[in-house]
Amino acid sequence: MNWVVAVDLGGTMIKGALVNERGETLAVQEQPTQTFKGRDYVLEERLLPFIEGLIETGSREGLRARSIGLAVASPLNPWEGILYNPPNFPGWGVFPLLSYLRERLSMEIHMDNDANLFALGEWLWGAGEEKSPLVGLTLGTGIGGGVVYDHGRLWHGAHGTGGELGHITIDMDGPPCNCGNKGCLEAMASATALVRWVEGYLREGRASTLSLGANAQDIALAAQQGDPLALEGFKWIGRNLGVGLASLANTFDPQLMVLGGGLSRAGMLLLSPALEEFRRRALPLQRDSIKVKLASLGKMGGVLGAAILAFSKEGNPGKEGGRL
Amino acid sequence: MNWVVAVDLGGTMIKGALVNERGETLAVQEQPTQTFKGRDYVLEERLLPFIEGLIETGSREGLRARSIGLAVASPLNPWEGILYNPPNFPGWGVFPLLSYLRERLSMEIHMDNDANLFALGEWLWGAGEEKSPLVGLTLGTGIGGGVVYDHGRLWHGAHGTGGELGHITIDMDGPPCNCGNKGCLEAMASATALVRWVEGYLREGRASTLSLGANAQDIALAAQQGDPLALEGFKWIGRNLGVGLASLANTFDPQLMVLGGGLSRAGMLLLSPALEEFRRRALPLQRDSIKVKLASLGKMGGVLGAAILAFSKEGNPGKEGGRL
Numbered sequence: 001m002n003w004v005v006a007v008d009l010g011g012t013m014i015k016g017a018l019v020n021e022r023g024e025t026l027a028v029q030e031q032p033t034q035t036f037k038g039r040d041y042v043l044e045e046r047l048l049p050f051i052e053g054l055i056e057t058g059s060r061e062g063l064r065a066r067s068i069g070l071a072v073a074s075p076l077n078p079w080e081g082i083l084y085n086p087p088n089f090p091g092w093g094v095f096p097l098l099s100y101l102r103e104r105l106s107m108e109i110h111m112d113n114d115a116n117l118f119a120l121g122e123w124l125w126g127a128g129e130e131k132s133p134l135v136g137l138t139l140g141t142g143i144g145g146g147v148v149y150d151h152g153r154l155w156h157g158a159h160g161t162g163g164e165l166g167h168i169t170i171d172m173d174g175p176p177c178n179c180g181n182k183g184c185l186e187a188m189a190s191a192t193a194l195v196r197w198v199e200g201y202l203r204e205g206r207a208s209t210l211s212l213g214a215n216a217q218d219i220a221l222a223a224q225q226g227d228p229l230a231l232e233g234f235k236w237i238g239r240n241l242g243v244g245l246a247s248l249a250n251t252f253d254p255q256l257m258v259l260g261g262g263l264s265r266a267g268m269l270l271l272s273p274a275l276e277e278f279r280r281r282a283l284p285l286q287r288d289s290i291k292v293k294l295a296s297l298g299k300m301g302g303v304l305g306a307a308i309l310a311f312s313k314e315g316n317p318g319k320e321g322g323r324l
Numbered sequence: 325m326n327w328v329v330a331v332d333l334g335g336t337m338i339k340g341a342l343v344n345e346r347g348e349t350l351a352v353q354e355q356p357t358q359t360f361k362g363r364d365y366v367l368e369e370r371l372l373p374f375i376e377g378l379i380e381t382g383s384r385e386g387l388r389a390r391s392i393g394l395a396v397a398s399p400l401n402p403w404e405g406i407l408y409n410p411p412n413f414p415g416w417g418v419f420p421l422l423s424y425l426r427e428r429l430s431m432e433i434h435m436d437n438d439a440n441l442f443a444l445g446e447w448l449w450g451a452g453e454e455k456s457p458l459v460g461l462t463l464g465t466g467i468g469g470g471v472v473y474d475h476g477r478l479w480h481g482a483h484g485t486g487g488e489l490g491h492i493t494i495d496m497d498g499p500p501c502n503c504g505n506k507g508c509l510e511a512m513a514s515a516t517a518l519v520r521w522v523e524g525y526l527r528e529g530r531a532s533t534l535s536l537g538a539n540a541q542d543i544a545l546a547a548q549q550g551d552p553l554a555l556e557g558f559k560w561i562g563r564n565l566g567v568g569l570a571s572l573a574n575t576f577d578p579q580l581m582v583l584g585g586g587l588s589r590a591g592m593l594l595l596s597p598a599l600e601e602f603r604r605r606a607l608p609l610q611r612d613s614i615k616v617k618l619a620s621l622g623k624m625g626g627v628l629g630a631a632i633l634a635f636s637k638e639g640n641p642g643k644e645g646g647r648l
Contacts (some may be wrong), residue, residue, distance in 0.1 A: 075607070
């Protein structure tokens with residue numbers, strides 16, 4: 001059995017594991033990224049030791065790990081491994097992460113955007129059932145997107161940064177987005193958008209069991225316990241999400257759309273208003289034929305997608321007979 | 325030199341020509357479709373005689389036309405040639421046009437959506453310069469879309485109806501669209517949207533050289549002559565178009581976006597506000613690297629795309645060395 005080292009470098013946490021061709025994991029681990037300490041610290045004290053630790057574990061266990069797959073929470077050029085001003089890593093600028101790592105590691109390494117690899121992970125080993133095209137969305141602090149087509153290829157576009165599905169406009173005069181635009185899906189259907197929406201009403205004095213400082217998880221809990229403001233908040237972001245899903249369905253005509261990220265753990269609280277709006281808006285063929293599902297790999301989607309990337313670059317399909 | 329019969333079946337006109345592998349045309353012709361006379365009439369009295377006429381012209385000229393390419397203004401399954409309730413052909417329902425034609429014609433025939441084939445035509449022989457990915461929009465009564473990727477492949481999605489780019493939402497509470505949704509790009513940036521917008525203000529008594537019943541061409545002419553209402557109308561649809569272009573740029577990260585269809589003949593009147601809004605909204609990498617151009621094949625984009633389709637199905641590249 002072949003193994004790879006697979007790592008997901010996020011703005012908050014670094015996650016990783018040793019992964020084999022069946023998607024089985026060993027030595028799953030997680031550490032804070034501590035981006036506030038700056039680029040050199042994150043690279044030298046966090047990322048490199050994290051990867052080296054996994055390589056060593058692999059050797060100790062006698063596993064033949066031959067390459068590394070890396071998911072990064074950044075717009076990037078996947079062919080050259082260059083990060084483009086990652087909002088989650090302030091001050092990194094345009095940074096050639098791949099060549100930095102290649103100079104320091106003894107193993108071949110490949111990288112891609114974390115939402116792309118989330119989509120790839122779910123496609124092969126998660127809720128995706130190898131259906132293609134598949135549209136994946138990670139609903140968290142922001143919204144990331146990935147498109148799998150032709151049975152395992154990732155849509156990169158001309159410059160490597162395609163699939164920025166959080167930055168489709170759903171309301172051209174809507175609330176401002178971190179990207180500088182207005183009314184992006186990310187500004188209206190992310191965890192951050194939900195928290196802001198609830199905060200706005202709390203400041204206006206709306207009755208609720210919630211108080212200022214509540215995060216998306218608190219809001220989900222309050223909604224499950226019947227808090228009217230929290231329930232209304234989920235209806236609002238759910239509806240917005242449904243508008244985005246309809247646009248993506250009409251654009252890509254996928255077989256399947258998979259929703260992951262922290263906010264997706266709210267389950268039907270989010271999915272039910274989203275599906276209602278999606279069905280109201282999508283073109284008839286798309287409405288009747290496209291499935292929308294919750295992700296099934298939890299926090300491991302990016303790590304497992306990174307493993308699939310590494311296997312595919314070895315010319316080694318991630319699954320018997322699968323073409324990647 | 326090889327030739328094909330290429331035809332573009334629109335809701336208003338049928339266009340066609342004999343086309344060779346260099347994109348040169350012979351016997352270009354155009355006829356009203358007369359959809360109001362119903363499906364049987366259009367098929368038996370219009371489309372079939374039109375195609376047969378081109379085949380005969382080909383034989384008479386001694387050209388070796390071996391197959392037919394057909395562009396159809398309808399959502400369709402391109403593999404089986406089934407039209408799905410075409411809004412432009414009322415009452416046709418779900419209709420197996422390809423098998424209908426195959427039973428009646430002696431020549432191999434292939435079909436695809438007209439906006440897809442517009443994009444393909446512009447990609448190879450028009451403004452597209454064989455850049456890929458390429459996003460094409462036809463701005464007319466409605467808005468059609470096509471995406472060319474991997475140097476000549478068309479994005480069809482899972483059910484054949486992908487690339488319905490006129491039906492991305494840009495304003496979730498915006499004006500109603502023919503598709504049943506609200507605030508679609510088509511409802512806010514098509515010729516129909518422009519006419520409706522101007523009519524609304526004319527009814528309110530706004531001063532203008534235009535009067536009720538003016539079409540998009542009249543409005544463009546009035547704008548060129550300085551009519552303030554007409555100018556404002558083009559700023560409005562131009563801005564809306566720019567919102568859509570930014571969403572599509574962030575989604576596909578194409579090399580190039582090409583704008584065709586009747587409304588695109590307004591040129592800078594439309595393009596200048598569209599580009600301004602596009603640049604304000606697209607993500608920095610997309611904004612700085614993606615070109616937006618006007619189509620260069622005029623009304624012949626769909627016909628030429630249909631020819632490329634037919635050549636590619638013959639296993640015959642449309643251009644020396646090109647892979648289709």
